[in-house]
Amino acid sequence: MEAKSLGIIGGMGPKATSVFFDMIIEQTAAERDQEHIDIVILNHATLPDRTSVILSNEGGRFLESVAKDLKLLEAAGVANIAIPCNTSHYFYTDMQQLTNINIINMVDETLKVIYETYGEHCKVGILATNGTVSSGVYRKGCAQYNMQLHEPSDEIQEHVMDIIYNKVKRNLPVKPFEFEGIINQMLDHEQCQCVIIACTELSCIPIQAAVAKNCVDAMAVLVQKSIELSGKQSVVK
Template identity: 85%
Template sequence: MEAKSLGVIGGMGPKATSVFFDHVIEQTAADRDQDHINMVILNHATLPDRTSVILSQKGELFLEAVAKDLKLLEATGVSNIAIPCNTSHYFYDEMQKMTSINIINMVDESLKVIYDAYGEHCKVGILATNGTVSSGVYRKGCDQYNMQLHEPSEEVQEHVMDIIYNKVKRNLPVEPSEFEGIIQHLLEHDQCQCVIIACTELSCIPIQSEIAKHCVDAMAVLVQKSIELSGKQSITK
């Protein structure tokens, strides 16, 4: 397959973008510099907060800002665009209409992975921002695949938001066991068969393999799809 360049609209948040970049490098089969993917990364940290614009119904503020990024990436000649931010995918259709370049849909690609592994009628727990949860992007997708999306209780969701905004985004340490406890609660108490990690900040937190095997990380799915569409092989396959 012909090698193609990848555009990335990052900064949502910067740490998550850094982790995405590192994972693409680490998981691309390469013996030398020239075997890696050519990437153009826009770390647009000042993009309006996605959760805020969704909840306040001011999505045009985000779309006006990201439109400039799409034009910049078009000018560089990239073949595909990755956006390592789940919440931004609430605006996926509008963003795709702004450009002729394929934007990788991390929500749909992640749900495909879950469907292939668990099939119809599986109960899927979601860990994400309030914006992603309230936007319904994953619920709509689950409905299309005839899967059941389970949203955390208000108490658990507040805990998730605290980890995202008051720890990861502030570059403060997160005890992995704290995050693992939330996942275990969804698996054991709420009887979910799978948990989707649908926030790239949460993807920055390392978790034990025994727990990770019950999760689908949307960031990891985006990394794999980015490598594939760039015409490269992944070392994890």
């Protein structure tokens, strides 16, 4: 397949963007510099907070800002665009209408992986920001695949938001067992067959393989699709 360049709209947040870029480098089958993907990264950290604009019905502010990034990536001549932020995908259709460049739909690609693995009628937990959960992007997607989305209780959701905004975004350490405990709660007590890690900040937290095997990390899915669409092979099978 012909090699194609990739554009990344990042900064949501910067740490997650850094981890996303590292994952692409680590998972691209390459033995020299020239075999890696040509990538243009826009670390647009001052983009309006996605959860805030969704909950306050001010999405226009976000779209106005991200439109400038799309124009820059058009000028750079990238073939595909990856946006490592689940919450921003609430605006996916609007963003895609702003450019002729394909924007990889992280939400839909993630749900495809879950459907192919667990099939119809599976119960899927989600760990994400208030904006992602309340927007319904994963809820609607699950319904299209005839899968059941289980959203966290208010107590768990508050805990998840604390980890995202008061720890990861502030570059403070998160004890993996704290996050793993939330995942296990969804799996063991809520009887979910798998859990979507649907926030790229949460993707930055290392978890044990025994826990990860029952999770589908949306950022990891986006990494794989970005490599594939860029005409490269992945070292992850």
